[in-house]
Each structure stands twice: as structure tokens, then as C-alpha cells.
Amino acid sequence: MMIQRVTFIGAGNLATQLGKAFRQTGVEIVQVYSRTPESAGMLGTILKTAFTTKTEEIDLSADLVVVAVADDAIEQVLGKLDIRRNLVVHTAGSVSLDVLKKYSDRCGVFYPLQTFSRLREVDFSDIPICLEGCSAAIVTELKELAGRITKSVYEIDSAGRRTLHLAAVFACNFVNHLYYVSDRLLGEQGLPFDLLKPLIRETASKIMDMGPYDAQTGPARRNDEVAMASHLQLLKDQPDRSETYRLLTTRIVQAYKNKVNDIV
């Protein structure tokens, strides 16, 4: 059966962007549920569909129910629904498929590996969608659906997905936080963040070819103690940033210390 009608439980960044991507390929969004009226209403408006804040009003007539809420809310909301016969997926990196098996016989995972913000348009076409299903038939159905919005579809089990999500936290969430620290450092001295943009672009771009181990540069890689001391001096009244600086510097020094005759 081809999935044509989808209900969304959750109205955050991921639900917003995934809902838009589905809608663009002709999938009907039946309804949106969120705990908060603002989120439910906002996404209902964006997707031009019905919305509710009451679990008892959730429309389970859809071909697929997508549960896109925070990890700790998945079971809270599923516990209130009778979805034993529904095809249900969650979208969470770190939540096992087993969690859904308690509530539905027809369950799966539909995990788009990307950082989503509500107001930023994303092109789904190269976003990896990582699938898992409690039967081969469900995997086939989900693959067909995923294939409508991206060319990059993977079947990955719960253990693999959890690792992938953890790696994504390092490569995206933590990276973004470091962008934030650099933005603040410059802003506090009246320097424009624009100065760093070509560097940020190149840093992300060079690993696509070289891989991150060979791409590493900077004082820690070349063990330039004068430069590192100068930086720590600059941070001497900023204990949080000093701690972050020391920790990541130590890690980089360790990663290269056994590399003899390394010319950088």
C-alpha cells in the first residue's frame, strides 16, 4: 500500500520541515497534533491542515502516523492512543524501535539526519533518511515514501542509528556551539562575525575530500605552545571558555602526538 495520508504528532522543527517536504510531493497531511496551541496552530497553518491539542482528537485514519516529539515524550503520547493497528513511525535518533513495538504491530523509524529550524527552508533531496521497520514489508513501504523526498535512503538498525545520532551531536550541535563562542568572542571586541565566514565554509568543505584527520590545522596540531599560551592569557577571566579551550586543545595534541615528522 502506498502511503498517501499522514498525521503528525509533534509540531517542532523536524515535523515542520518533514511535513512540508511530504506536502510538496503530494502527500496529504491529515492533521497535526501538539501539546501547545501555538505550535499546533502554527504548523497547521503552514501545512494548511487541521490541528489539535487533544490526544483524544488525534485523527488515526491516516496511512501513517509520524511521532516527532522529544524523546521523553514519545511514550507519554503513545500511551494515550489506541494505535495497535496503525502504521506508526518515530523520528528520533536515539530511541529504539522496540519502544514502538509496545504500542503498535506495524511500526518503524523514519529518521532524517539533518538540523532543522522552523524558519529555514531545507532541500530534502540529499538528506539521508535512515529507516527501520518491524517487518520487511514496512521497510519497503517506508523506503518508497522516503524515496519520494530524497535520493539518499538507508536502512539502519536502532544501534546504528543511536551511534549516528551521537556522531551528529558532535558534528552539528557541538560544532554550532563553537560557532556561537567564536561569534561572541568577536562581538565582545567589536569585530564582525563575517570575518570568520570564509573560514567556517572552508573548514566544513575541506573534510569532504581530505577527511578530518588530515584536515586539522592550528596551534594544537603543530603544538605551538606560544600561540596556545597567548590564547589562554586572553581567556584568563573567562573560566568556561578556558576550560573548553584546554579540553579540546588537549584532545588535538593527543591525536597528533605520535605522528612523527609531521609537516603542518
Add this chain to the structure above:
Amino acid sequence: MMIQRVTFIGAGNLATQLGKAFRQTGVEIVQVYSRTPESAGMLGTILKTAFTTKTEEIDLSADLVVVAVADDAIEQVLGKLDIRRNLVVHTAGSVSLDVLKKYSDRCGVFYPLQTFSRLREVDFSDIPICLEGCSAAIVTELKELAGRITKSVYEIDSAGRRTLHLAAVFACNFVNHLYYVSDRLLGEQGLPFDLLKPLIRETASKIMDMGPYDAQTGPARRNDEVAMASHLQLLKDQPDRSETYRLLTTRIVQAYKNKVNDIV
């Protein structure tokens, strides 16, 4: 006087890429010096010019001497040269112009803000070059030279440059290290790093418009304790990665904890 002939002291990544950029605009590279014969020879070959490993052989007939060595080596090499009358610049983010004043009356700083690797081609045209000079005339000369290889030329003093270099360490070197951790995490579980590439591209790209504070996503931003506990469980036998995870997670939670009614 227009700078036409340049000698390079140092033959690392930055000297290599800057030398190539100069050469492409018709600047004559007079000579390359490096302590190590491999580096000197390699860059001499790349730039099709003479090279030496002896400080007493350094050709000071050039219009400009570029000192592109590790921070702690700048004074070591300058102490061996009689360059009082030469126009001399260093390329170091964290080293004050004052260091050069001891050795030359005509000194400056020529700091391209980018991550350079020897074997990766870079397009200099949008790389910010941050200049400083010990006179207005020298700043003018350096601006003219910088303007031949990039459209992005800034005059920034030593204090500003030091902050900029520190910010660059966060936004580039530390970021790259996090890419490395994510690469290893996946590799150890047999998952391809390619899965993360669209995420890495989008993470770098979205801050260009949104800025890093609004761009932040992930378990720490939404204080998703179930997801964070799951990640730490996965890292339970990896103390270094756990420490990095805890530290950066704490920072992100702190940065958003006072943001009320935040929908992410």
C-alpha cells in the same frame, strides 16, 4: 613602491598557499627558506624558485620578506638576520607587531584568516587578509599587495587580530576536531562518514543567515534528558569523549536555560 619580489621564511601550509597566490598574480618569489630540507625543497619546487636551509643564505634583496613560521620560531629566525632596512611581515594571528619592531624599522603583519593545508587548493579571492603596519605608508603598500589576491582586506591591530585568531581556533580547529570525533564514532561501528556530510554542510551554511545562537538544535538545546542519557550510556567506556560530551552539553544547556517559551 609596489611590492614585486618576495622572499618566504617558512615553508609550511600558509607559506605554500600564500606563495602560490602571490605567484599567480605575477609576484616574483625570490627564495624560500625552511629549517628542514624537505620543506624547503618541496616549496621551492612548487613555487619554481630557489630554496635554502641556511639563515645566512636568505636572500634579503626582495621587496618584502614574509616570515611564515610557528609563533615561537619567529624571533629565533629574525635574531639571526640583519633585516633592519627590509620590509618584513609575519603572518601569525597571535603575535604582536611589536615583536617585529625590534628587528626592522619597516614591519607589518599580513594575516590571511583561513585554514591552509599543503595539498588543498584554496581560492584566495574571498579570504579576509588582516593587515597591520608600523606606519601608514607600510599599511598602504600591504593593502595594495593584499588587494591583488583578495577582495577582502581589513586593517586590524594586534589586539583585534589576537581575538580573531582565538575565535578562529574555536570556529575551525576545534570544529574540525569534532568532525574527527564523529568520523571515528561512525567508523568504529562500520558506518560511513558520508552520512554526516549533508548535516555538516547545512550546519555551516545555516549560520550564515541565522547566526549561531538561533541555529542551535539538538538534545542539549531542548534539554532532552532522555537523549542525552542515551548518548552518555553509549560513551560509558570512553572517558575522553564523555568528558567532551558533558562539557559542551553543559555549555549549550546554560546558553538557553533562560530562554522562556522557546519552541525548538
